[in-house]
Amino acid sequence: xxxxxxxxxxxxxxxxxxxxxxxxxxxxxxxxxxxxxxxxxxxxxxxxxxxxxxxxxxxxxxxxxxxxxxxxxxxxxxxxxxxxxxxxxxxxxxxxxxxxxxxxxxxxxxxxxxxxxxxxxxxxxxxxxxxxxxxxxxxxxxxxxxxxxxxxxxxxxxxxxxxxxxxxxxxxxxxxxxxxxxxxxxxxxxxxxxxxxxxxxxxxxxxxxxxxxxxxxxxxxxxxxxxxxxxxxxxxxxxx
Numbered sequence: 299x300x301x302x303x304x305x306x307x308x309x310x311x312x313x314x315x316x317x318x319x320x321x322x323x324x325x326x327x328x329x330x331x332x333x334x335x336x337x338x339x340x341x342x343x344x345x346x347x348x349x350x351x352x353x354x355x356x357x358x359x360x361x362x363x364x365x366x367x368x369x370x371x372x373x374x375x376x377x378x379x380x381x382x383x384x385x386x387x388x389x390x391x392x393x394x395x396x397x398x399x400x401x402x403x404x405x406x407x408x409x410x411x412x413x414x415x416x417x418x419x420x421x422x423x424x425x426x427x428x429x430x431x432x433x434x435x436x437x438x439x440x441x442x443x444x445x446x447x448x449x450x451x452x453x454x455x456x457x458x459x460x461x462x463x464x465x466x467x468x469x470x471x472x473x474x475x476x477x478x479x480x481x482x483x484x485x486x487x488x489x490x491x492x493x494x495x496x497x498x499x500x501x502x503x504x505x506x507x508x509x510x511x512x513x514x515x516x517x518x519x520x521x522x523x524x525x526x527x528x529x530x531x532x533x534x535x536x537x538x
Contacts, residue, residue: 341395343385344378349399352378360391368399370458375402401460408462410453416444416466423462431461435468443469472527479522485513485536497526501533508537 339359344352353363371379380398383389409426411419420430431450438447448465451457475495480488485502492500508516517535520526 337391338388339391341381341383341385341387341389344381344395344397345385346373347378348376349378349397352381352397356395361389362392362394364394364396365399366396368401368460370402370404370406370460371400372403373400375400405456405458406460408449408451408453408455408457411446411449411462411464412453414446415442416446416464419446419449419464428460428462431463433463434465436465437469437471438467439470441467441469443467475526475528477518477520477522477524477526477532480515480518480534481522483515485515485534488515488518488534492532496528497530497532498528499532501531503533503535504538505535506538510537512537 339361341361342355342359344355347355349363349365356363366382369379373379377400378397379400382396383393406426406428408428409422411422414422416433423430436447441447445467446464447467450463473496475497478491478495480491483491489500492498505516508514510516514537515534516537519533520530526532
């Protein structure tokens with residue numbers, strides 16, 4: 299084989315390798331794009347379907363279903379009345395659709411819960427096939443802890459939802475104090491400062507051979523600036 303023929307042969311081999319490499323690269327890109335798009339599906343329209351049928355329709359596309367709420371509506375019981383994502387949206391396989399299920403057309407009258415204990419309110423709602431919704435709390439002077447202060451919806455309301463939100467009392471807020479800075483003071487001054495702040499019942503621990511004058515506060519617990527109540531345990535370490 300002459301030098302020219304060998305050069306032409308090498309050129310043909312290089313061209314063939316390039317073509318094969320390009321074809322492989324293009325095939326890889328197509329495969330990746332197919333895989334990416336293969337994980338994307340269109341959400342079916344399940345509004346109006348019963349819960350089992352809706353779940354099957356979603357499962358056929360690799361999607362799950364989660365019941366976000368149940369409400370009274372004019373739709374028959376156990377029918378989907380709302381869905382998120384909405385029909386036609388493109389989502390990834392494995393995503394869950396959140397749905398609201400109808401309880402039927404039954405309307406309920408909300409009972410009076412204000413002034414009752416939270417436990418009594420739960421029992422009353424259970425008797426009426428109702429449910430406790432969101433519970434918020436607030437401090438209120440001269441009120442019993444866990445007493446229902448406000449309810450939503452109001453008593454006697456003809457409501458379309460079985461959920462009743464409650465504002466519950468936490469009683470009278472306990473008086474709070476701020477821990478003063480006592481380290482370096484004498485024992486007497488420290489105890490007077492605590493008494494002035496309304497804090498008593500201090501535990502004293504005496505430290506022998508401390509590098510400070512006799513009766514000096516070496517350490518305090520809680521630390522300076524800590525929020526305290528009358529029941530907070532306070533401890534001072536005193537140089538003996």
